[in-house]
Amino acid sequence: xKTNLISKIFYPFENNTSNFLxxxxxxxxxxxxxxxYQWEFISDGIIQMHMATYKxxxxxxxxxxxxxxxLSLLMFFLARLIYAKSRFIDVLTVVLIAQANxxxxxxxxxxxxxxxxxxxxxxxxxxGTIKPDEGMLNQLVWLSFAAILALVFILFFFFLLVQGMKxxxxxxxxxxxxxxxxxxxxxxxxxWITRPYIN
Amino acid sequence: xxxxxxxxxxxxxMTVVKLHCESCHTEVAGKFGLPLFLKLEPxxxxxxxxxxxxxxxxxxxxxxxxxxxxxxxxxLDELIDKIKLLKD
Numbered sequence: 001x002k003t004n005l006i007s008k009i010f011y012p013f014e015n016n017t018s019n020f021l022x023x024x025x026x027x028x029x030x031x032x033x034x035x036x037y038q039w040e041f042i043s044d045g046i047i048q049m050h051m052a053t054y055k056x057x058x059x060x061x062x063x064x065x066x067x068x069x070x071l072s073l074l075m076f077f078l079a080r081l082i083y084a085k086s087r088f089i090d091v092l093t094v095v096l097i098a099q100a101n102x103x104x105x106x107x108x109x110x111x112x113x114x115x116x117x118x119x120x121x122x123x124x125x126x127x128g129t130i131k132p133d134e135g136m137l138n139q140l141v142w143l144s145f146a147a148i149l150a151l152v153f154i155l156f157f158f159f160l161l162v163q164g165m166k167x168x169x170x171x172x173x174x175x176x177x178x179x180x181x182x183x184x185x186x187x188x189x190x191x192w193i194t195r196p197y198i199n
Numbered sequence: 200x201x202x203x204x205x206x207x208x209x210x211x212x213m214t215v216v217k218l219h220c221e222s223c224h225t226e227v228a229g230k231f232g233l234p235l236f237l238k239l240e241p242x243x244x245x246x247x248x249x250x251x252x253x254x255x256x257x258x259x260x261x262x263x264x265x266x267x268x269x270x271x272x273x274x275l276d277e278l279i280d281k282i283k284l285l286k287d
Binding site for chain 2: 013014015016017018019021085087090093167168170
């Protein structure tokens with residue numbers, strides 16, 4: 001039972017049906033949009049998240065759609081080059097499931113408690129007046145813990161993306177994983193530079 | 200009992216040398232090659248049977264197996280490659 005659950009989490013594309021994965025991925029996408037709207041942050045890149053000013057929900061939705069659509073199209077293009085029978089819906093499902101990690105990152109980094117901590121620390125950091133008292137130390141520990149957690153989820157994002165894409169394009173070659181990671185990082189940089197988002 | 204495809208001693212491919220009629224006990228001896236389907240592993244035979252029973256619908260098969268569509272399609276591709284190899 002426990003092993004089954006672990007394999008469902010770590011190898012979701014083998015051990016869950018396509019419909020279930022698509023529904024789960026769509027729900028996590030909507031949750032990410034809702035969190036972005038509620039906690040006022042923008043996903044301005046594939047693996048980028050920054051604090052932003054208040055936006056209407058539809059603007060947050062479109063900004064997230066830009067990320068999901070661009071990554072899905074890029075991955076679909078790659079998948080079609082490698083394996084002619086690749087389907088867009090499978091690639092989209094992989095991208096949505098991998099992006100579910102962004103919800104966890106948002107929960108770790110943009111929750112109101114940590115936001116308060118960050119807002120309290122940032123002025124001291126900018127002015128260079130951090131006082132090593134116990135309160136500040138606690139805040140720094142929480143901040144470091146959240147940052148490490150976010151890093152783990154970014155790694156898991158790439159793990160799921162590579163694993164899912166290799167299944168979607170029936171690939172058994174290791175270097176395809178490296179290509180997927182490099183293309184994602186390239187797209188991330190491109191989105192960050194061009195900023196096609198609604199303000 | 201599992202049908203032995205390979206020799207347990209040297210791992211070479213096995214052949215049928217005797218056939219027996221359950222009704223009249225007639226026995227035929229010779230050297231008969233195994234049909235292609237029997238050369239597949241039991242789980243691969245099950246996969247093909249399930250594929251036929253689901254009228255060739257991979258989507259339905261994937262749902263029944265609790266697996267994603269591309270996982271089942273990749274398994275089918277693997278099987279096609281293996282059958283092509285066995286046929287050659």
